[in-house]
Amino acid sequence: MAVTLDDLAALERALAETFPTLAVMPLELVDKGFGSITVKTRDGVIFRIARHARAAAGHAREAALLPALGSRVPSPVPAPLWRIEPGSLDFRHGAIGYRRLPGESLAPHLLPQYDVQTLAAEIAAFLAALHDFPIAEAERLGVPHSDGERPKFENLRAVVMPFLRDVLTIQEYDRLDKWSDYFLADDHIDLFAPALRHGDLWFGNVLIDKGTGQLAGVLDWEAAAIGDPASDISRQLHLGETFFEAVLEAYETFRPTPDHSLRHRAWRRWELLEFAGIQTAMELGDAEELTESIEKLRAGPILASTG
Numbered sequence: 001m002a003v004t005l006d007d008l009a010a011l012e013r014a015l016a017e018t019f020p021t022l023a024v025m026p027l028e029l030v031d032k033g034f035g036s037i038t039v040k041t042r043d044g045v046i047f048r049i050a051r052h053a054r055a056a057a058g059h060a061r062e063a064a065l066l067p068a069l070g071s072r073v074p075s076p077v078p079a080p081l082w083r084i085e086p087g088s089l090d091f092r093h094g095a096i097g098y099r100r101l102p103g104e105s106l107a108p109h110l111l112p113q114y115d116v117q118t119l120a121a122e123i124a125a126f127l128a129a130l131h132d133f134p135i136a137e138a139e140r141l142g143v144p145h146s147d148g149e150r151p152k153f154e155n156l157r158a159v160v161m162p163f164l165r166d167v168l169t170i171q172e173y174d175r176l177d178k179w180s181d182y183f184l185a186d187d188h189i190d191l192f193a194p195a196l197r198h199g200d201l202w203f204g205n206v207l208i209d210k211g212t213g214q215l216a217g218v219l220d221w222e223a224a225a226i227g228d229p230a231s232d233i234s235r236q237l238h239l240g241e242t243f244f245e246a247v248l249e250a251y252e253t254f255r256p257t258p259d260h261s262l263r264h265r266a267w268r269r270w271e272l273l274e275f276a277g278i279q280t281a282m283e284l285g286d287a288e289e290l291t292e293s294i295e296k297l298r299a300g301p302i303l304a305s306t307g
Contacts, residue, residue: 008039011037012026014090014091015039015041015047015095018088018090018091019082023042025041026042027039028040028041030046033220034051034284035051035054035222035223036048036049036055036222037049040100044099044100045081045082045097045099046098046100047096047097048095048096048097048220048222049091050086050091050094051284052093052283052284053086055093056093056094058221058224059083059096059222060142061142061143061144062224063083063096064141064142064143065138065142065143065221065224066078066080067079067080068141069133072129072133073129074122075122075216075217076216076217077217077218077221078098078217079099081098082095083095083096083097084096101207101216101217101219102209102216103207103209103217104207104210105203105204105205105208106203106204106206106207106239107203108203108238108240110208111239111243113213114213115213116243116246118213118214119214120236120246120247120249120250121250122214123206124247124250124251124253124254125250126215126218127201127233127251128255130196130197131195131232132195133195135195135196135226138226143196143224145194145226146199146225146227146228148190149189149268150189153180153183153184153272154184157180157184159282160278160282161176164176164278164294167294168294172298172303175302175303176275176302176303183271186268188264189268190228191261192228192259192261192265193229193259194226195229196226197224197227197229197231197232198218198221198224199223199224199227199232200235201218202235203239205220206218206219207219228265229259231266231269233251233262233266234266234269234270234273236248237266248262248263271300271301273300274296274297274300274302275297277293278290278293278297
């Protein structure tokens with residue numbers, strides 16, 4: 001269900017009552033994602049309202065991690081200054097707030113305006129610094145370890161495949177079933193050196209300085225975890241294979257030890273992305289998101305060649 005004007009009005013009133021020193025009204029809806037509803041106050045404070053307990057845990061993770069991370073990466077990250085703990089009447093799963101970072105979100109149609117090689121190198125440098133963050137420190141800050149992809153996928157398949165059997169064509173389902181067997185049999189998928197990774201570094205979470213074309217910030221850290229750095233590399237495929245290869249090539253120049261299966265794992269995670277999105281839409285009971293996720297699955301790398 002989309003956020004209605006009444007929903008937004010209720011959020012506006014609740015935030016104004018919770019933070020009376022902020023100029024909240026009028027409240028602007030920025031985005032409705034799987035994890036959080038994002039709004040902006042009149043004075044430029046971004047609030048992300050958690051939609052479920054998993055997002056609430058992600059906000060707690062951000063509140064602990066981002067102050068420590070900010071000085072360790074070459075581009076800005078949000079500085080959490082406002083927090084609503086889960087359990088309040090108006091914010092069941094809580095919320096987190098920070099001053100809006102300047103810049104515009106990157107998008108495929110904007111890419112030709114920028115020096116692609118320079119931008120790819122800046123994203124690669126950011127990811128290299130992020131992935132070099134000490135794991136022991138991340139653990140002390142409460143960042144969890146991500147489960148291996150194989151056990152996660154076994155659970156995911158058990159939930160999603162019965163649903164998809166009823167909505168896909170026989171040919172689509174058969175192709176997906178064969179792909180899932182191939183994914184589970186992949187010996188490389190869980191062979192990686194763990195690193196602190198963002199977990200959702202698609203272009204919508206990347207800010208660009210409109211004047212210089214440089215990387216201006218990285219948003220939305222609720223999926224941060226200790227896991228496979230290929231997860232962050234794979235999201236660059238949202239901007240096409242050429243950009244993905246440019247980021248990967250630049251990233252590898254920062255690594256003292258070659259990661260020979262990095263490209264392979266990034267592609268496997270790219271294939272998995274929309275399949276996993278269906279489970280989240282199912283959990284939220286969001287029919288609109290579910291329909292969109294199914295269409296993305298059909299248009300994605302697993303089913304795109306299906307007739």
